[in-house]
Amino acid sequence: MSAPGRPKRELAPKRASAKGSRVRFAAFPVAILAFVATSSAGAAGLTLDALMNALRAVPARHATFEETRQMAVLNAPLVRRGTLDYVRPSRLEMRVTAPRPEHLVIEGSRLSVERGGEVTVVDLAAQPMLAAWIESLRATLAGDAASLIAHFDVSLTGTLAAWHLTLVPRDENLRNVIASVDIDGHQGEPTRFAIDGLRGDSTVITIAPSRPS
Amino acid sequence: MVAGLVVYALTRVQVTADFGAFLPSGATPVQRVLVHELRDGAVGRLVLIELSGAPAQRLAEVSRTLRDRLATDPAFAYAANGDASQSARDFAFIVAHRYALSPGVTSERWTVAGLHRALEEQLDALYSLAAPLVQQTLARDPTGEALAIARSLVPRDAPRSVNGVWFDREGRDALLLAATRAPASDLAAQARAADALRAAHEAADPSHATRLAFSSPGMLAVATREIIAREAALLTIVSVTLILAVLVFAYRRALPVVLCAVPAAAGLLAGVCAVYAGLGHLNAITLAFGATLLGEAVDYPSFLFTQIAHDETPRAARARLARVLALAVLTTACGAVALIASGVSGLLELGVLTLAGILAAGLVTWFVVADWAPRDLGRTLPTLRVNVPELRISPARRVVALAVLAGVVLAVDVARSGPAFDDDPAHLSPLPASLAERDRAMRSALHAPDVRALVLVRGNDDEAVLRRAEALRPALVAAVAAKEVGGFELVSDVLPSRATQAKRRLALPDPATLQTRLAEAVAGTPFRLDAFAPFIADVAAARTAAPLTPDTLAGTALGVRASALLGHDADGAYAVVPLRDVMNERALAQRVAALDVPGVSWLDLRTESEAMLRTYRHRILLAVAAGIVLIALVLAVGIRSTGRALRIVAPVLAGVLLAAGILVAAGASITIFHLVGMLLVVGIGVNYALFAERARVAPQEFARMLRTLAVTSGTTLCAFVTLAMSSIPVLHALGTTVVTGVVACLALIAWLELPTRREARA
Numbered sequence: 001m002s003a004p005g006r007p008k009r010e011l012a013p014k015r016a017s018a019k020g021s022r023v024r025f026a027a028f029p030v031a032i033l034a035f036v037a038t039s040s041a042g043a044a045g046l047t048l049d050a051l052m053n054a055l056r057a058v059p060a061r062h063a064t065f066e067e068t069r070q071m072a073v074l075n076a077p078l079v080r081r082g083t084l085d086y087v088r089p090s091r092l093e094m095r096v097t098a099p100r101p102e103h104l105v106i107e108g109s110r111l112s113v114e115r116g117g118e119v120t121v122v123d124l125a126a127q128p129m130l131a132a133w134i135e136s137l138r139a140t141l142a143g144d145a146a147s148l149i150a151h152f153d154v155s156l157t158g159t160l161a162a163w164h165l166t167l168v169p170r171d172e173n174l175r176n177v178i179a180s181v182d183i184d185g186h187q188g189e190p191t192r193f194a195i196d197g198l199r200g201d202s203t204v205i206t207i208a209p210s211r212p213s
Numbered sequence: 214m215v216a217g218l219v220v221y222a223l224t225r226v227q228v229t230a231d232f233g234a235f236l237p238s239g240a241t242p243v244q245r246v247l248v249h250e251l252r253d254g255a256v257g258r259l260v261l262i263e264l265s266g267a268p269a270q271r272l273a274e275v276s277r278t279l280r281d282r283l284a285t286d287p288a289f290a291y292a293a294n295g296d297a298s299q300s301a302r303d304f305a306f307i308v309a310h311r312y313a314l315s316p317g318v319t320s321e322r323w324t325v326a327g328l329h330r331a332l333e334e335q336l337d338a339l340y341s342l343a344a345p346l347v348q349q350t351l352a353r354d355p356t357g358e359a360l361a362i363a364r365s366l367v368p369r370d371a372p373r374s375v376n377g378v379w380f381d382r383e384g385r386d387a388l389l390l391a392a393t394r395a396p397a398s399d400l401a402a403q404a405r406a407a408d409a410l411r412a413a414h415e416a417a418d419p420s421h422a423t424r425l426a427f428s429s430p431g432m433l434a435v436a437t438r439e440i441i442a443r444e445a446a447l448l449t450i451v452s453v454t455l456i457l458a459v460l461v462f463a464y465r466r467a468l469p470v471v472l473c474a475v476p477a478a479a480g481l482l483a484g485v486c487a488v489y490a491g492l493g494h495l496n497a498i499t500l501a502f503g504a505t506l507l508g509e510a511v512d513y514p515s516f517l518f519t520q521i522a523h524d525e526t527p528r529a530a531r532a533r534l535a536r537v538l539a540l541a542v543l544t545t546a547c548g549a550v551a552l553i554a555s556g557v558s559g560l561l562e563l564g565v566l567t568l569a570g571i572l573a574a575g576l577v578t579w580f581v582v583a584d585w586a587p588r589d590l591g592r593t594l595p596t597l598r599v600n601v602p603e604l605r606i607s608p609a610r611r612v613v614a615l616a617v618l619a620g621v622v623l624a625v626d627v628a629r630s631g632p633a634f635d636d637d638p639a640h641l642s643p644l645p646a647s648l649a650e651r652d653r654a655m656r657s658a659l660h661a662p663d664v665r666a667l668v669l670v671r672g673n674d675d676e677a678v679l680r681r682a683e684a685l686r687p688a689l690v691a692a693v694a695a696k697e698v699g700g701f702e703l704v705s706d707v708l709p710s711r712a713t714q715a716k717r718r719l720a721l722p723d724p725a726t727l728q729t730r731l732a733e734a735v736a737g738t739p740f741r742l743d744a745f746a747p748f749i750a751d752v753a754a755a756r757t758a759a760p761l762t763p764d765t766l767a768g769t770a771l772g773v774r775a776s777a778l779l780g781h782d783a784d785g786a787y788a789v790v791p792l793r794d795v796m797n798e799r800a801l802a803q804r805v806a807a808l809d810v811p812g813v814s815w816l817d818l819r820t821e822s823e824a825m826l827r828t829y830r831h832r833i834l835l836a837v838a839a840g841i842v843l844i845a846l847v848l849a850v851g852i853r854s855t856g857r858a859l860r861i862v863a864p865v866l867a868g869v870l871l872a873a874g875i876l877v878a879a880g881a882s883i884t885i886f887h888l889v890g891m892l893l894v895v896g897i898g899v900n901y902a903l904f905a906e907r908a909r910v911a912p913q914e915f916a917r918m919l920r921t922l923a924v925t926s927g928t929t930l931c932a933f934v935t936l937a938m939s940s941i942p943v944l945h946a947l948g949t950t951v952v953t954g955v956v957a958c959l960a961l962i963a964w965l966e967l968p969t970r971r972e973a974r975a
Contacts, residue, residue: 073744128374172377
């Protein structure tokens, strides 16, 4: 369960052993404290508020993305490409164009997935794990600090020009699947989502803003 | 996430909570299963636990500590709160036993083409939202068995998870599920488990920041018992006080009042001993119930005392009244015999208690009370100075009028499309509405689906049942596809038969063959052959693994489900198959009926339990009828006159009919407890009619007869009016029936026996 070799273990001891659920709860106020400390650290540090403000200033986003999944069982990474659209407050659309087309629309707590002509609709309220996982992306794009904090232990480093946000899932079930999500960006534009799975597997999504066609 | 499936084990508890412990043992095998499940089944052991009154964080914390404590508590076999560590353990179990559990394990699967197809499917999943899940197990399980099993077992709408543990829909209250080791019918153990649960909560939350609430069939039964005991105690105090007041008013001396209590006390003692000696156990509810029935024994000394003439000694009165007193006792005993003969287990206890009690009370009255009563009691008794109203209607016309009344009441009852009988088991539950409501709310929060129909699979042993369940599966799958039903739970999905497990094991290739085939299958995919070494090792291990048994499953969510679905009784083993979202019951029932699998039957719980109560009611009705005939016979023999016996029984019968008509008209529907009450009314009414009829034959006794009826009906009404005030349906039904019945009987006896002018002058 531990993640040796992770580059940085930030402000709070968030790692919880499989049994040590209490550690996680103890970690929560610590994370908040640490977060407050970061927020009030002064002119030099970037506050989460400031970053969220910058993200919220963007009303809609259209971008192309490339997802690269690396796994121990694979000879070569799996790469998916497509477009990503976000419209305030809660609509996120991902259209995978290659190699296997998939169309995801998330609106509020409703997720619909279209794949091979089949549409599956999921109520995210009933799927906390999936909801948290999606929220790492959507709440970041939305600049929704409350939602991020609700689902993750959040830590922030860097400057507004080059920031780095680390999200560790609060949900233990999700943490059994995803160790953390690391997001890089500049100003109001997230550019790279790195999802650390377990056993050295990882997925990186790079995002390049573009004009809607 | 897998822990969420234990919720489904709850599907049948709904019925359990509605049933009392007084059910008959069931006439058909299906009914026997039903009753056995309710009393001793795994479902009855499940406890729903709710924590509320604190922020979600705190609730989740207490939920975890509580779960850990319950998991190690000897009173509990299992505890779950949706916590990740439990889910992870359950998933690890599935991964470890995937080749025994997965229906996907066929020899087809292990060909080069099969493996290649499986790998392609995994690759496709990696290109989807499910990728993080698939990644977890890919190296060990490239055919994706474990996830497929987990997905098929998890209910679509498991309880909501907040802070990693189960919460209700609103996210306000934390929910847990536990299973007691003791069956629901072991009330003492259930009470201990409830105490252990409270203690565990106390330890988990010493600051009392959270509130604990819980519900289970067994613990509801405990609560019911406590409530009945409490209420019965209160009612007893009230009615004893009222009865004492009547007796003190009547006798104005201490000794006769005390003597009135002696036969009743002796009768209760004798009754309890008889039940223990004969049946070996005594239900607390029977005791409460029986004590009221024996309250009638208070009347025996009163029959004697109030009949003592002015200059008569109690012994002389006893000798004069010997026959009437004996008949009064024997007719009531006939009613008790009818209860015993009904063949209904709960009523058997009651019948034995009443029979032994009444006989003992009669003997004590005869041998003790008369001897101890003050010799001059006759002088100090108050005389009733009532102007007896006269009825200027000839006796013959009165009899005709009585017959007409009885006929009309019967006709009205029949006209309303049969008598208004109530066979809904829920209405018999002595459970207060508030507790039942709480149980429903928790059940609903845990997303336990509302299931009233299920399929029953019977067999000689587990293996036979599991094989039949597997044979049933295709029909259920087809029913789901045809949208007749939303889903089902089959025990063989968590515990496949040994035959199926062996078949799956045999399909597994040896390591060398698998290695060769996998090498071929991997070609053309981005997967690395060497990454699948754990897979090869797992398959090799699975080839020699011991088969899954109920014991292997113990302690996991799968085990909870298996033990909830699989049961044993005297007829062998059986599996219940709960159904979710039944949309087309008839089609489904036909589909099951058309199946060529032995031992499989369709079971509609509601219809079945209602049918059971109907049978039950028929038996009691028969018993009541037999009791009345028996009483009439005893009377005819005792008085040596059929005509007089009929004259005694007729107004009582009409009174019972009238009372039933009044109750139905007042909106009550007749339950089996009303019927028991009717039997009691017959016993009491016949006693009154005996004395009234005697006065007609010997008019000089008219004033004494009035005194007798005033005192005895006074005490009886005090007791049963108090009972009618009870909030417990059983006691309320009994009270209202007896009060209405006694009043109706008295009115009709008066109608029949009031003197005409000529008789009054004489």
